[in-house]
Amino acid sequence: MEQYANVNGLRTYYKVLGEGEPLVLLHGGGVTADSWFAQIPALAQEFRVYAPERRGHGRTPDVEGPVTTDIMADDTVAFLETLGTGPVHLVGWSAGGTVALRLALRRPDLVRKLVLISSGISRDGSTPADLELVHGPDAQPLADMFRPQYEPLSPDGPEHFPVVFAKWLRMWREEPDIELSALAGLTMPVLVMQGDDDGVRVEHSAAIATALPDAQLAVVPGTTHVLPLEKPALVNQLLLDFLAEQQSPKYLPLGAISA
Secondary structure, rough: EEEEEOOOOOOEEEEEEEEEEEEEEEEEOOOHHHHHHOOOOOOOOOOOEEOOOOOOOOOOOOOOOOOOHHHHHHHHHHHHHHHOOOOOEEEEEOHHHHHHHHHHOOOOEEEEEEEOOOOOOOHHHHHHHHHHHHOOOOOOOHHHHHHHHOOOOOOOHHHHHHHHHHHHHHHHOEEEEEOHHHHHHHHOOOEEEEOOOEEEEEHHHHHHHHHHOOEEEEEEEEOOOOOOOHHHHHHHHHHHHHHOOOOOOOOOOOOOOOO
């Protein structure tokens, strides 16, 4: 079901499906809630799934001024409070993971469990290829990637794309910038997931998981930054297993993450 909510004066689009504990999916930068098409039906069998579109993305209009993941974390807090969801399971993909992490750091009372998919916490966690894509002299490949998703849906019209893309590019070049030491304060269970051919270095995700008090680490083989679409059945099962109230027993824990 597609709906809109008035969130601090911003007409925010979201998808909602299923019944049960609330689960919020935060899409990546430059894309829309439609990117979760392979996850929503499976997750909605167990949860009430919300997939909002952040400011300047998809069917949610842009707002004058710069955009940062801090601002979008504030928007997401307001979205949860407007809908009255209470604490939620929060799943973020790419830049959506940065938004989810900032929200969890700021309002841990709103997060039951947290999932970070293909989300680093600093630019030094990126692979050389990812850095070249974002920081290279020619941003046209990125613009060509996101323009076809933006133009048919934006209430601001297709001619607004260069304006919003410039904001995104600045954000991607300046963020994320979260200190590893800040993660020690997150006490909720966290799943850190990425592809083995991702834009985030595997050792960076391992460092994130090590810094968290209660973390699980999943490196999905044969996938990239788009792993939820490349191996949806496997990703969905990992999500459902992690989000389940009862966790599978560990028969021989030897401290690989904490080592």
